[in-house]
Amino acid sequence: MHYEDAKAKFIQSWGTLGSAWGINKAMGQIHALLLVSEEPLSTEEIMEDLQISRGNANMNIRGLIDWGIVEKVYKPGERKEFFKAGKDILELARQVSRERRRREIEPVMRVLDEVQEISDGDDKEIAHFKEMTGKLGEFTKQIDGALDKFVRSDKNWFFNMIMRMMK
Amino acid sequence: MHYEDAKAKFIQSWGTLGSAWGINKAMGQIHALLLVSEEPLSTEEIMEDLQISRGNANMNIRGLIDWGIVEKVYKPGERKEFFKAGKDILELARQVSRERRRREIEPVMRVLDEVQEISDGDDKEIAHFKEMTGKLGEFTKQIDGALDKFVRSDKNWFFNMIMRMMK
DNA sequence: TAAAACTTTCAATAATTATTGAAAGTTAAA
DNA sequence: TTTAACTTTCAATAATTATTGAAAGTTTTA
Structure with a gap:
């Protein structure tokens, strides 16, 4: 299997699991994406990768932060915010x-x-x-x-x- | 508090909990109603008590049976089906x-x-x-x-x- | 067998929830 | 300051999910 397929499969599956647990799909998918991304991602990158709108990305990232399972990361010299999921x-x-x-x-x-x-x-x-x-x-x-x-x-x-x- | 209020409150709360767990509200409510009903209830009684349609009642009762947490009861001399939730x-x-x-x-x-x-x-x-x-x-x-x-x-x-x- | 009593199905509709995208808001650099 | 880079909000819309109710199906009784 190619990396991209595996990643898509995992993201999809994590989103579905989320739905069954009362967490919305996009939120589950963003979390999955951050879990498998070594580097923190920006809102742009998340939007691009999951093909979702800025508003949607923003809202669900905040949701994940509220859950306490994603955090903001500031990269030196970068103005925008990046996000990463705890890996433990x-x-x-x-x-x-x-x-x-x-x-x-x-x-x-x-x-x-x-x-x-x-x-x-x-x-x-x-x-x-x-x-x-x-x-x-x-x-x-x-x-x-x-x-x-x-x-x-x-x-x-x-x-x-x-x-x-x-x- | 009056019995009816307590009952309504419990049913409402159980339905909400259900939603948070990916189970729909009506299903949670029917389950709650059956939990607190000493006698098995018919579809009619459930419809009446929760103010829901026959189709809705029927589908969600089946759902609860699929989950294995509600069962059919046949009352002697009665033609219709009754339902009860396990009390354990x-x-x-x-x-x-x-x-x-x-x-x-x-x-x-x-x-x-x-x-x-x-x-x-x-x-x-x-x-x-x-x-x-x-x-x-x-x-x-x-x-x-x-x-x-x-x-x-x-x-x-x-x-x-x-x-x-x-x- | 016909009719009555009941259950199931399902297309239509309603209600809810998610998503978009553009405008408003904020912060930092020029 | 002003402008540019970025984030947030939110009304409009789309997508999904739940609900209705009447018709079709099934089983029992007369």
């Missing part, structure tokens, strides 16, 4: 976990808590509702705790964990 | 893991493997590309392995794991 995969996973925790798990946990405060309604229904949402809340809390641990942990922790899980 | 949250998580593994992780792992077969192109670029996708592949494989273990495991395994992770 474990750190990437950690950062994504951190953000998803904050953006998705926290809100749902808050609702599951709030919703425990029912006082009014049919007793049997209430009992079942509370039981269900209560269990969901407990489970979510456990996952959240584990993720928090992961997010804060050092490299070894993760590998040890995986090893222990697998054996 | 751990089993739900397991089933979702199983499906996401199959639908998302497997395809991306396949691409990461395929893409290792580059022969043609700039040497330095190729080296970096292979390194990046290789690392991504390894990491993905580890996560996949851990998920597989989780999917196959029994109840205790999960709680022990969480306990070990947390301490």
Whole structure:
């Protein structure tokens, strides 16, 4: 396979994965492109490579920066901004976990808590509702705790964990 | 809070969570509704409760059945189908893991493997590309392995794991 | 077999989300 | 300053995805 084909295939696949995870395609593709680019890229280069507009490139680069997985790089003597993706995969996973925790798990946990405060309604229904949402809340809390641990942990922790899980 | 409000809030929140995870809103909402309903519900009841059309209800119920997290129930003496969501949250998580593994992780792992077969192109670029996708592949494989273990495991395994992770 | 009760499909439409591109905004060099 | 290089914004448009509802399909009962 030629490099260009492999690269296109990877970018395409990373974009698709993004979509399945609620991240838009362009954002996934830009991230993939930056991952495989040794040198930081400018907005121009990203636009050119992925054939997308300036606005689109700009917005999604900002999105990636918000996620904390892409950063600005200033090249000496150059006026424009360049961007690069962190190359440490474990750190990437950690950062994504951190953000998803904050953006998705926290809100749902808050609702599951709030919703425990029912006082009014049919007793049997209430009992079942509370039981269900209560269990969901407990489970979510456990996952959240584990993720928090992961997010804060050092490299070894993760590998040890995986090893222990697998054996 | 009144039961109806709590229920609506939970359904809404579950739908939103679904969207963030690439599952459409109606599907998430139907799942939430079935989770909190003690009795299995008919298509009619779902349509009514969520104010959605028959086609929409039907398609998304099928979707949930495809995910393996909702099942048909036949009530004696009733001609129509009823649906219920499994009430075991751990089993739900397991089933979702199983499906996401199959639908998302497997395809991306396949691409990461395929893409290792580059022969043609700039040497330095190729080296970096292979390194990046290789690392991504390894990491993905580890996560996949851990998920597989989780999917196959029994109840205790999960709680022990969480306990070990947390301490 | 016919009719009733139900489920599925699918073309049309609506709603949502992504993308464009040009104008406005900003910063740095001349 | 003024101009040039660059970034951001945003209304318009395109593309995608979800939803509707009625017709077609299926199964059961009479």
